[in-house]
Amino acid sequence: MAGQEYMLVVEDLESGYGETQVLFGVNLKVRKGEITALLGSNGAGKSTTLWSIMGVIDPWKGRILFKGEDVTHVPPHKKTTMGLVLVPEGRRLWPNLTVEEHLTLAAKTPRSRNKVEELLDLVYSLFPRLKERRKQKAGTLSGGEQQMLAIARGLMLNPEMLMFDEPSLGLAPKLVQDIASTIAKLRDELGLTVLLVEQNVHMSLQIANYGYIMENGRIVLEGTVEELEENPRVREAYLGI
Amino acid sequence: MAVELSSQLLVSNTLSGLVYGLMLGALASGLTLIWGVMKVVNLSHGYLVVTGMLTSVIFYKYILNVSPTLSPALAFVIGALVGIAFYYSSLHLIIGKAETMTLKIEMSSLMSTFGFGILILGIITFAVNRGWILSNEGLSGWTLSIHGKTYLEVAGTHLEYTKLLGAGLGVVLVLVTELFLRKTVWGLAIRAVAEDSRAVALTGYDPVKVKLLTTIISTIMALIAGALYAIYLSSGISVGLESQIAPLSFVIVVLGGLGSLIGTLIGGLIIGLTYNITLALTGHSEISLSVAFAILLIILIVRPKGLFGR
Ligand SMILES: Nc1ncnc2c1ncn2[C@@H]1O[C@H](COP(=O)(O)OP(=O)(O)OP(=O)(O)O)[C@@H](O)[C@H]1O
Ligand SMILES: [Mg+2]
Numbered sequence: 078m079a080g081q082e083y084m085l086v087v088e089d090l091e092s093g094y095g096e097t098q099v100l101f102g103v104n105l106k107v108r109k110g111e112i113t114a115l116l117g118s119n120g121a122g123k124s125t126t127l128w129s130i131m132g133v134i135d136p137w138k139g140r141i142l143f144k145g146e147d148v149t150h151v152p153p154h155k156k157t158t159m160g161l162v163l164v165p166e167g168r169r170l171w172p173n174l175t176v177e178e179h180l181t182l183a184a185k186t187p188r189s190r191n192k193v194e195e196l197l198d199l200v201y202s203l204f205p206r207l208k209e210r211r212k213q214k215a216g217t218l219s220g221g222e223q224q225m226l227a228i229a230r231g232l233m234l235n236p237e238m239l240m241f242d243e244p245s246l247g248l249a250p251k252l253v254q255d256i257a258s259t260i261a262k263l264r265d266e267l268g269l270t271v272l273l274v275e276q277n278v279h280m281s282l283q284i285a286n287y288g289y290i291m292e293n294g295r296i297v298l299e300g301t302v303e304e305l306e307e308n309p310r311v312r313e314a315y316l317g318i
Numbered sequence: 319m320a321v322e323l324s325s326q327l328l329v330s331n332t333l334s335g336l337v338y339g340l341m342l343g344a345l346a347s348g349l350t351l352i353w354g355v356m357k358v359v360n361l362s363h364g365y366l367v368v369t370g371m372l373t374s375v376i377f378y379k380y381i382l383n384v385s386p387t388l389s390p391a392l393a394f395v396i397g398a399l400v401g402i403a404f405y406y407s408s409l410h411l412i413i414g415k416a417e418t419m420t421l422k423i424e425m426s427s428l429m430s431t432f433g434f435g436i437l438i439l440g441i442i443t444f445a446v447n448r449g450w451i452l453s454n455e456g457l458s459g460w461t462l463s464i465h466g467k468t469y470l471e472v473a474g475t476h477l478e479y480t481k482l483l484g485a486g487l488g489v490v491l492v493l494v495t496e497l498f499l500r501k502t503v504w505g506l507a508i509r510a511v512a513e514d515s516r517a518v519a520l521t522g523y524d525p526v527k528v529k530l531l532t533t534i535i536s537t538i539m540a541l542i543a544g545a546l547y548a549i550y551l552s553s554g555i556s557v558g559l560e561s562q563i564a565p566l567s568f569v570i571v572v573l574g575g576l577g578s579l580i581g582t583l584i585g586g587l588i589i590g591l592t593y594n595i596t597l598a599l600t601g602h603s604e605i606s607l608s609v610a611f612a613i614l615l616i617i618l619i620v621r622p623k624g625l626f627g628r
Contacts, residue, residue, distance in 0.1 A: 133516060157522040169517040171510045173628055178506055185503040186522035234522060 081145070084109045084238050084270040085130070085161070090139035092129040099125045100294045102139070107238070112264050112271040114281040114302075116315065117291035123274045124166050126291070127242050131163050132156055144237070158186055160237035164244065166274075168227040172216030176207050176226055179215060183233035192235060199267075200229040203259055221252040228259065238270040239263065245277045253277065257284050278315040282306060290315070330475035331598040332591065337477060337485045339590020341550050343583035344488025346567035346574075347495065348539030354577015355512040355532045357419040358409065358427045362435030364564030366537055369400065369438055370544020371555050377545075378457050386457055386549055390487065393545040394538055401537030405530050408434045414526050417516050442557050456553035484550025489583065491542055495535065496579045508532050512577060565607065566593075569614045575627025584625055588613065 085107040093099040099122045107113045117123050128134045130141055131153045141149045143161050151159075170179065180200065184193045201208040204225040210218065215226060224244055231239055241260065245253040261284040263269040275281040282288065288305045290298040298308065305311050349363045360366075373396055374389035381392075408430040416423050445451050461468050462479040469476040499505035507528045510518045515525040547563075548555050570589050574581025589610050596606045617624060 131520065133519065152524070153516075153519040154522050154524045157520060163520055165517070165520060169514050169520070171513040171517065173513060174506065174510060178509075182503065182506045182510060182518075182523075183521050188522075230521060 082108060084144060085272065086142040087130060088140040090126070090129060090141070091137045092125060092134055093137065094134070100129065103296055105289050105296060107270060107272050108287065109270050110264065110268050111286040112260065112273055112284055114285035114288040115272060115274045115291060116278050116281060116288060118276065121291045122294040123291055124242055127163055127240055127274060130240070157234055158188055160188065162231045162234045162236035162238070163240045164227050164231040164242065166242035166246070168223045170215040170223055170226055173214055175212055175214055177211040179226055179230050180233050183230050186234060189233055189235040196233050196235060200232050204229055220247050224248060224256060236269065238272070240272040242274045243276060245275060245280055253280055260284060326474060327598060329473050331594045333472055333475045333477060335591040335594030336587060337481050338594055339587035340583065341485040341488050341547060342566055342570060342590050343586025344491055344543045345547060345563055346570040346586060347492045347579055347582045348536040348543065349567050350571040350574065350577055350579060350582045351539065352532060352536035353571060355508055356413060356529055358413065358431065361428060361432040362438060363540055363567055364560035365435040365438040366400065366540035367544040367547065367563050368442070368557055368560050370397070370541035371548040371559070372442065372451060373541060374545040374548035375457060375555055376451060378460060386460060387483065389545045390542045393541040397538035397541035398534055400541065401534035404434055404537055405533040409533060414529065439557065456551065456555040457548060460552065480552050481550050484546045488543055488546050491539065491546070492579050492583055495539060504531060566610060569610050572614055572624055573617050575624030578624070578626035581624060581626030
């Protein structure tokens with residue numbers, strides 16, 4: 078039964094770009110129905126971890142288990158259709174495609190095909206602005222709307238687990254709060270499992286259940302949110318207290 | 319009297335130039351698709367078009383002996399097969415997994431598409447030398463007549479039905495493809511790969527499949543447009559036409575804007591008109607070609623993205 082407790086398990090993951098190693102044996106586990114935060118400063122290797130989990134970068138060493146299954150070398154489009162979805166850093170929308178076209182492309186995948194109405198209702202109720210702008214090209218949306226669309230595209234894939242790479246990046250404080258409460262809602266109301274990568278430690282600890290701190294391609298600290306908030310090192314380096 | 323004559327000449331060259339321009343737009347459309355989506359400058363495009371032209375001749379002369387009007391159907395099938403061969407022989411290893419074009423990838427794909435063109439040329443030359451197909455034969459013996467006439471008369475100008483049919487179906491070809499790109503899921507995926515292929519993988523589609531599909535569609539377009547050009551020309555069809563089709567196609571694609579099918583039709587119209595009118599005025603096709611390239615230079619300076627480019 079122990080295998081059922083975790084949605085995602087990363088074991089001794091090593092990875093990098095070309096000759097340059099970036100990750101040196103990363104271990105982390107994401108419990109079902111929880112938000113797990115992966116925190117760290119610029120260049121720590123957080124995005125590289127997510128790209129390697131997705132298979133966009135093929136891992137050098139180690140194992141990745143999704144729902145107990147070894148998916149280490151499964152390509153990203155297949156992982157996506159297994160229910161593991163990444164909302165990437167920098168949104169990565171298609172500027173000349175409309176809001177609706179983004180959602181349609183995601184909705185026509187095998188997992189979503191039979192639930193399109195339901196998923197569209199969900200997405201438009203979470204982000205009513207996207208409904209207003211559904212005929213608009215993504216390149217003409219504001220930064221906040223673009224982040225909403227990136228999340229909406231991910232949700233249209235009908236995921237079991239969502240990974241977010243810095244969803245708060247470049248957004249005004251009010252919008253950061255909106256995104257944070259949306260992510261909490263996905264866990265609380267839909268039971269989704271979340272791996273949240275952030276530099277905004279305040280925001281993350283507010284909604285997460287468990288957290289990892291990454292430095293120079295290694296996990297240096299982990300614990301429940303309460304433990305992390307108490308930790309003097311975290312308080313000094315990341316919370317500025 | 320002299321003024322009247324030259325204005326009649328202007329009218330007739332404008333009308334035939336418009337028809338020619340739409341035909342040229344259709345001939346260039348396959349090139350703009352693969353260039354816009356995959357950033358591959360396909361140097362074999364002209365030979366793919368020639369393959370389509372020969373398809374039409376073979377269809378008419380050797381297979382069914384029915385009207386070449388139906389040859390686009392054969393061009394579709396052969397285009398799909400050639401497209402698959404083209405992708406796996408010349409593109410897959412170079413750009414299958416690539417997300418962005420580096421100079422190295424760009425150079426390699428130039429070389430490999432050039433090589434594929436030479437391969438087609440070799441096969442055709444071999445077939446001609448063996449006497450399997452005749453060079454320069456075209457669709458001789460075939461005409462298209464309605465009510466006993468082979469042309470439509472507009473403002474004193476004779477527009478041949480074969481030309482109207484070739485160019486008209488060419489426009490249909492481009493519009494149908496545009497509709498496919500706008501309205502179908504795989505069309506959306508193709509447009510998405512043009513902008514960010516990694517994001518397409520993260521949305522559940524295999525970018526390699528999308529690139530294969532793009533190559534196949536682009537090749538089918540080139541072959542069908544070639545079959546239609548054979549109908550348009552009716553005679554004088556030979557491999558040598560490649561050296562006329564390829565440069566004009568490149569000019570039209572850049573003029574219209576990379577990746578824009580509608581831009582290609584408009585670009586074709588502009589080039590077709592100027593080509594015909596300068597040809598009528600000077601009597602030298604070399605001058606017409608130079609004017610086409612002069613237009614290209616001006617566009618590159620004034621609007622480098624082309625008329626409909628993004
Ligand atoms: N495409 C790449 N090629 C080579 N090195 C890269 C590439 N992308 C990232 N790196 C390097 O890998 C290291 C980790 O980068 P990564 O993007 O994973 O950090 P991060 O924790 O996500 O940082 P940030 O918070 O700034 O997004 C950095 O030293 C970076 O320079
Ligand atoms: Mg990052």
